[in-house]
Amino acid sequence: MTATDQIGNRSADSLLRDRAAQVIPGGMWGHMRAAAVPEGYPQFFTGGKGARVTDADGRDYIDFMCSWGPIVLGHQHPAVEEAAAARWRGGDCLNGPTDQAVELAELLVRTMPSADWALFQKNGTDATTGCVTIARARTGRRRILVARGAYHGAVPWCSPSLVGVTAEDRAHLAYYEFNDIASLEQAVADAGEDLAGVIVSAFRHDLGRALEMPDPEFATAVRALCDRTGAALILDDVRAGFRLHLGGSWEQYGVRPDLSAYSKAIANGHPLSAIIGGDAWREAAATVFVTGSFWYTAAPMAAAIATLNELHRVDGPAVMRASGERLRAGLAEQAARHGFEVVQSGPPAMPLMQFVGDTGDKLGEAFCQEALRRGVYMHHRHNMFLGTAHTAEEIDRALDVTDSAFSALARRRG
Amino acid sequence: MTATDQIGNRSADSLLRDRAAQVIPGGMWGHMRAAAVPEGYPQFFTGGKGARVTDADGRDYIDFMCSWGPIVLGHQHPAVEEAAAARWRGGDCLNGPTDQAVELAELLVRTMPSADWALFQKNGTDATTGCVTIARARTGRRRILVARGAYHGAVPWCSPSLVGVTAEDRAHLAYYEFNDIASLEQAVADAGEDLAGVIVSAFRHDLGRALEMPDPEFATAVRALCDRTGAALILDDVRAGFRLHLGGSWEQYGVRPDLSAYSKAIANGHPLSAIIGGDAWREAAATVFVTGSFWYTAAPMAAAIATLNELHRVDGPAVMRASGERLRAGLAEQAARHGFEVVQSGPPAMPLMQFVGDTGDKLGEAFCQEALRRGVYMHHRHNMFLGTAHTAEEIDRALDVTDSAFSALARRRG
Numbered sequence: 001m002t003a004t005d006q007i008g009n010r011s012a013d014s015l016l017r018d019r020a021a022q023v024i025p026g027g028m029w030g031h032m033r034a035a036a037v038p039e040g041y042p043q044f045f046t047g048g049k050g051a052r053v054t055d056a057d058g059r060d061y062i063d064f065m066c067s068w069g070p071i072v073l074g075h076q077h078p079a080v081e082e083a084a085a086a087r088w089r090g091g092d093c094l095n096g097p098t099d100q101a102v103e104l105a106e107l108l109v110r111t112m113p114s115a116d117w118a119l120f121q122k123n124g125t126d127a128t129t130g131c132v133t134i135a136r137a138r139t140g141r142r143r144i145l146v147a148r149g150a151y152h153g154a155v156p157w158c159s160p161s162l163v164g165v166t167a168e169d170r171a172h173l174a175y176y177e178f179n180d181i182a183s184l185e186q187a188v189a190d191a192g193e194d195l196a197g198v199i200v201s202a203f204r205h206d207l208g209r210a211l212e213m214p215d216p217e218f219a220t221a222v223r224a225l226c227d228r229t230g231a232a233l234i235l236d237d238v239r240a241g242f243r244l245h246l247g248g249s250w251e252q253y254g255v256r257p258d259l260s261a262y263s264k265a266i267a268n269g270h271p272l273s274a275i276i277g278g279d280a281w282r283e284a285a286a287t288v289f290v291t292g293s294f295w296y297t298a299a300p301m302a303a304a305i306a307t308l309n310e311l312h313r314v315d316g317p318a319v320m321r322a323s324g325e326r327l328r329a330g331l332a333e334q335a336a337r338h339g340f341e342v343v344q345s346g347p348p349a350m351p352l353m354q355f356v357g358d359t360g361d362k363l364g365e366a367f368c369q370e371a372l373r374r375g376v377y378m379h380h381r382h383n384m385f386l387g388t389a390h391t392a393e394e395i396d397r398a399l400d401v402t403d404s405a406f407s408a409l410a411r412r413r414g
Numbered sequence: 415m416t417a418t419d420q421i422g423n424r425s426a427d428s429l430l431r432d433r434a435a436q437v438i439p440g441g442m443w444g445h446m447r448a449a450a451v452p453e454g455y456p457q458f459f460t461g462g463k464g465a466r467v468t469d470a471d472g473r474d475y476i477d478f479m480c481s482w483g484p485i486v487l488g489h490q491h492p493a494v495e496e497a498a499a500a501r502w503r504g505g506d507c508l509n510g511p512t513d514q515a516v517e518l519a520e521l522l523v524r525t526m527p528s529a530d531w532a533l534f535q536k537n538g539t540d541a542t543t544g545c546v547t548i549a550r551a552r553t554g555r556r557r558i559l560v561a562r563g564a565y566h567g568a569v570p571w572c573s574p575s576l577v578g579v580t581a582e583d584r585a586h587l588a589y590y591e592f593n594d595i596a597s598l599e600q601a602v603a604d605a606g607e608d609l610a611g612v613i614v615s616a617f618r619h620d621l622g623r624a625l626e627m628p629d630p631e632f633a634t635a636v637r638a639l640c641d642r643t644g645a646a647l648i649l650d651d652v653r654a655g656f657r658l659h660l661g662g663s664w665e666q667y668g669v670r671p672d673l674s675a676y677s678k679a680i681a682n683g684h685p686l687s688a689i690i691g692g693d694a695w696r697e698a699a700a701t702v703f704v705t706g707s708f709w710y711t712a713a714p715m716a717a718a719i720a721t722l723n724e725l726h727r728v729d730g731p732a733v734m735r736a737s738g739e740r741l742r743a744g745l746a747e748q749a750a751r752h753g754f755e756v757v758q759s760g761p762p763a764m765p766l767m768q769f770v771g772d773t774g775d776k777l778g779e780a781f782c783q784e785a786l787r788r789g790v791y792m793h794h795r796h797n798m799f800l801g802t803a804h805t806a807e808e809i810d811r812a813l814d815v816t817d818s819a820f821s822a823l824a825r826r827r828g
Contacts, residue, residue, distance in 0.1 A: 016513055023519035025531050025696045030705025032510045044513055047505035054505075056513065067507045070707055075505050088499070091461035091468075091489050093481045093683030095791065096446045099430055099458055099470065105437035117436075119443050122536040122685060123706040129569055137578035154705045155543055155569070161703035164551035168585035238707075264707050269507030271536060271685050271708035282439045289575035291444025291568045292537040293484055293652075293678050294685035377509065 012056040016044045030154070031068060037379070038365040040372055048075030051389040053377065061377035062398045066385035069264035072242055072320075073310055074389025080268045083306035087299040098298040104305050108276055111308060112248050114256040115276035119285060121295050124238035125153030127261035127273040128199065130290045132157070134259060134277065135197035135232035138284035142172040143191040144234075145198040149206040150178065152199060152236050160207075172196075178204040179214060181221045188225050197232035197259075198222055202240035202249035203347065208361070208381045210354060211346030219253040226258065232281065235260040238273070242266060243320055243349045243385070246311055268307040270300035316388050317349065323390040324348025330399040338406040350383045363409065370405035378402075426470040430458045444568070445482060451793070452779040454786055462489030465803040467791065475791035476812045480799035483678035486656055486734075487724055488803025494682045497720035501713040512712040518719050522690055525722060526662050528670040529690035533699060535709050538652035539567030541675035541687040542613065544704050546571070548673060548691065549611035549646035552698035556586040557605040558648075559612040563620040564592065566613060566650050574621075586610075592618040593628060595635045602639050611646035611673075612636055616654035616663035617761065622775070622795045624768060625760030633667040640672065646695065649674040652687070656680060657734055657763045657799070660725055682721040684714035730802050731763065737804040738762025744813040752820040764797045777823065784819035792816075 017034070020043070021027045027043075028034060034043035042055035051074055053063045066072065073080060087100070105118040121127055132144055152158040156169035174191060176184040178200070188195060200222055204212035226233040235257035240249045242265040250257060258281055263273035271294070277285055310316070325348045335342040340363070341356040355363035364380030371378050376398045378384060431448070434457070435441045441457075442448060448457035456469035465488055467477045480486065487494060501514070519532040535541055546558055566572040570583035588605060590598040592614070602609060614636055618626035640647040649671035654663045656679040664671060672695055677687035685708070691699055724730070739762045749756040754777070755770040769777035778794030785792050790812045792798060 016516055019520065020516045023516065023523050023531050025533060025691075026700030028511070028515075029533050029700075030703065030709060032705075032710050034510065043510050044516075045505070045508035045510050046512060048508050049505070053508055063509065065509050067509055068707065070507050075508075076503075081502065085499070085502070088495065089490075091459070091463070093484050094459035094462050094467055094489075095477065095479050095481055096448065096457050096459050097442070098460060101442075102430055102434045102437065102458075106433065109437050117439050119439060122708065123540070125706060126537065133570060133578035135578075136580065142580050154703055156547060156571075159703050161701075164547035164549075164698070164702045166550065166556050166586055168582040171582035171585075172580055269708075269711070271711060271714075277439075284578070286440030286443075287575075288578045289444065289568055289573050291446075292539060293482065294536065294683075295444060296446050297683070297685060300685075 013042045013044050016056055038369050040369050050074040050076070051387065051394045059375070061372070061375050062394055063377045064384040064386065064398070065377055065379055066387050067269060069239055069385050070269040072265035072316065072387045073268045073307060074387050075269070077268055077310065079310055080303050080306045084270055084299045084303040087302040092299040093294060093297045097296040100298050100301040100305060101296065104301045107305055107308055108274065111246050112276055113251065114248055114260060114278055116279040117277060117282050117285065119275045119290070120301065121273040121275070121290070122271050122292055123153070124261060124263035124273050125155055125158070126290070126292065127238060127263055127275050128152045128158065128236055129155060130275045130288070131232070131234045131259040131261050132197060132199065133288045133290065134275070134281055134284045135234060137288050138281055139196045139230060139232070141194045141196040143194045143196055144173050145176055145184065145187045145191065145195070146173050147178040147200060147204070148175040150201050150204070151206070179212060179218045181218055184222065184225060188229060195229050195231040197234050198226055199234040199236055201236045202244065205239060205346070205383050210343055211350070211352050211383055213347065214253065216253045219250055219255040223255045232258040234258065237261060238263045240347070240350060242311055243317060244347055245317055246308070266307065267300045267304035270303035272300040272304055314388055319388045320349035320386045320390070321347070323392070323395050324351055324386050326392060326395045327351065327386070327398065330395070331402060334399070334403050334406045338410045340406065340409065346383050349386045352383045354380070366412070367405050367409055370408045371401055374401040374404055376401040427456045427458050430470055452783050454783050464488040464490070465801065465808045473789070475786070475789050476808055477791045478798040478800065478812070479791055479793055480801050481683060483653055483799050484683040486679035486730065486801045487682045487721060488801050489683070491682055491724065493724055494717050494720045498684055498713045498717040501716040506713045507708060507711045511710040512715070514712050514715040514719060515710065518715045521719055521722055522688065525660050526690055527665065528662055528674060528692055530693040531691060531696050531699065533689045533704070534715065535687040535689070535704070536685050536706055537567070538675060538677035538687050539569055539572070540704070540706065541652060541677055541689050542566045542572065542650055543569060544689045544702070545646070545648045545673040545675050546611065546613065547702045547704065548689070548695055548698045549648060551702050552695055553610045553644060553646070555608045555610040557608045557610055558587055559590055559598065559601045559605065559609070560587050561592040561614060561618070562589040564615050564618070565620070593626060593632045595632055598636065598639060602643060609643050609645040611648050612640055613648040613650055615650045616658065619653060619760070619797050624757055625764070625766050625797055627761065628667065630667045633664055633669040637669045646672040648672065651675060652677045654761070654764060656725060657731060658761055659731055660722070680721065681714045681718035684717035686714040686718055728802055733802045734763035734800045734804070735761070737806070737809050738765055738800050740806060740809045741765065741800070741812065744809070745816060748813070748817050748820050752824045754820065754823065760797050763800045766797045768794070780826070781819050781823055784822045785815055788815040788818055790815040
């Protein structure tokens with residue numbers, strides 16, 4: 001759709017929202033519901049190319065959400081799309097997998113030091129839920145330790161909402177504080193003989209608070225506690241996977257999980273998730289029953305192989321780190337120059353900028369709205385995502401916009 | 415791969431299985447694991463076209479599994495693939511849905527009398543789990559009644575396996591017998607004030623037993639009990655949906671569910687599932703938090719629109735019923751002529767043939783192996799699936815093969 005689809009002064013997005021309100025509860029579901037972002041954000045899109053997305057009214061944005069993670073090489077990456085298209089032309093959803101299921105598992109095992117095997121699904125939640133099930137299957141125990149406030153998916157055992165959830169859905173969960181070894185030790189002690197696993201995110205990325213990297217001592221302590229008790233160290237690498245380190249996000253701390261959950265960036269936007277694990281957990285992984293109608297489809301696996309090969313080829317994590325550092329340095333300079341105190345947190349490839357003392361996120365919201373109006377799509381409460389399509393030139397163009405956004409904020413304040 | 419990929423007398427499939435055994439627990443996961451079908455079935459495929467699939471060794475089969483349900487218009491249906499490809503070229507996984515999310519929801523609402531709204535996911539299990547969550551959210555109650563032996567997905571609350579599952583995962587389930595009104599009434603009475611919903615499959619399709627259509631009185635009784643108690647009637651139409659009746663599989667009984675789960679055939683092999691529901695359940699559906707990284711991807715929605723339009727255009731259910739009846743009549747005649755007593759059950763579009771008194775399914779297994787060897791892919795324990803690509807000519811070709819398979823069985827019997 002383009003601006004010519006607008007009727008009177010109604011935008012295409014607004015007309016679509018009206019239609020959606022009739023046939024989709026609340027107008028949209030889940031994390032992409034526009035009600036969860038400030039006014040002015042589009043709900044509907046028509047396409048993407050490289051680091052850009054286009055909304056239903058034909059407006060282009062330099063995109064710092066990357067579809068909330070999946071797009072790691074930019075939209076419509078030729079090698080990925082060719083690999084997927086070749087597979088679709090042959091047949092995608094068959095009576096079993098193609099050889100690409102094996103090839104992808106082999107590639108993950110070669111890429112990830114903690115992987116001796118892989119299993120494929122569709123949702124990140126499928127992978128985290130599968131890890132918990134495998135942990136319980138092998139240990140014969142029930143208790144799973146979860147960092148308070150961490151997001152591990154959107155089904156009753158882990159959903160951030162308790163609506164429609166029963167107490168029993170979480171009967172065997174207990175909580176620790178991320179980066180707080182004492183709280184984890186206490187939770188391990190409380191679990192006694194019933195500890196099946198500890199699930200931990202690659203870093204702390206709870207919505208609305210500053211991102212927090214793991215203290216290497218904390219990461220080491222999680223490993224040691226799991227080794228001592230025989231519980232599974234489950235790394236939820238769904239959000240961070242393939243952006244920080246291709247070998248797994250805790251490789252940089254020398255800590256190897258027993259089981260890891262991947263999704264989002266694994267196939268540059270094609271629907272796929274994966275559980276990877278070590279040999280000790282292989283038999284349990286073979287005995288649990290996990291499946292889905294589309295878990296064997298070949299095109300997303302072909303896309304994943306192409307994505308991983310490209311990330312290896314260009315050293316994707318290094319490219320994204322450099323771009324993220326360029327963005328961060330620019331934003332820091334601009335904030336200081338315009339007289340704003342900001343906190344930038346998280347790994348450079350998955351940044352978040354917040355204003356100090358920003359009650360109700362009002363400044364963050366206004367800043368992102370000003371940027372959006374000028375063609376840069378950012379988020380004020382959720383970590384953002386960079387991809388390899390965020391070249392230095394795109395970052396610099398985005399920084400021109402954020403400079404104007406800071407100016408506008410300064411004028412409003414003034 | 416083709417036969418030229420074979421090394422010595424090893425088949426490509428066997429070589430791939432050896433590689434898979436190294437990097438995939440048990441060599442493969444879930445319902446497409448070749449260990450679950452008789453010897454001789456291929457594990458790996460290379461493609462599909464119309465009613466045919468091709469295995470990793472280049473052997474073609476007339477396929478009566480249709481990828482275990484998803485393929486309802488034949489593989490590589492031009493209208494569906496063009497719609498999906500057009501969407502991929504524009505961009506598929508964006509920062510929000512495209513207008514196709516709205517269009518598809520509108521189309522489902524127009525097509526299904528019980529639908530006032532729709533929500534989209536990836537797995538059938540996402541849809542059944544979402545229905546249960548919505549039922550609990552609206553009623554504020556917990557108990558869900560499930561037919562004993564029914565399959566509603568592969569996560570701990572409903573998995574057919576108890577490995578890695580805790581008692582609490584099923585704390586609020588209770589069981590009734592499909593088609594047994596008294597058992598359902600008893601389960602409703604036992605639930606007392608805590609009854610949130612009754613989940614029921616379109617027909618009874620438990621693995622390994624004769625398929626059983628719902629008694630219309632049973633269907634009516636489920637509706638009446640839900641009306642009386644305010645519980646949700648949840649139709650799990652994941653497996654049967656779009657094959658029996660485009661308006662929903664219980665339309666033929668005049669029974670309309672409160673919430674229904676769809677997946678499999680909805681997009682002719684593209685990964686998508688849907689919850690549809692009535693207005694009374696809309697607010698609850700808007701308040702539960704259900705989401706996934708790929709739940710907004712546009713290409714499967716474009717494929718679903720094309721699939722539903724094509725199913726309407728050709729009257730897909732009528733085509734599949736006629737083909738299924740042709741197959742059934744042919745098999746009945748052949749069985750009688752070769753001196754075998756068989757039971758054919760289920761709706762013609764989703765048939766199952768079993769041999770009477772077939773201890774350990776030995777005859778069924780041998781029959782399917784003989785058919786497979788001759789280029790017809792059938793299943794002896796799980797309902798099969800027809801699609802609109804099963805023309806009368808394809809059915810007749812398949813019947814030539816099954817006639818030979820019966821002959822071979824008769825010779826073996828001596």
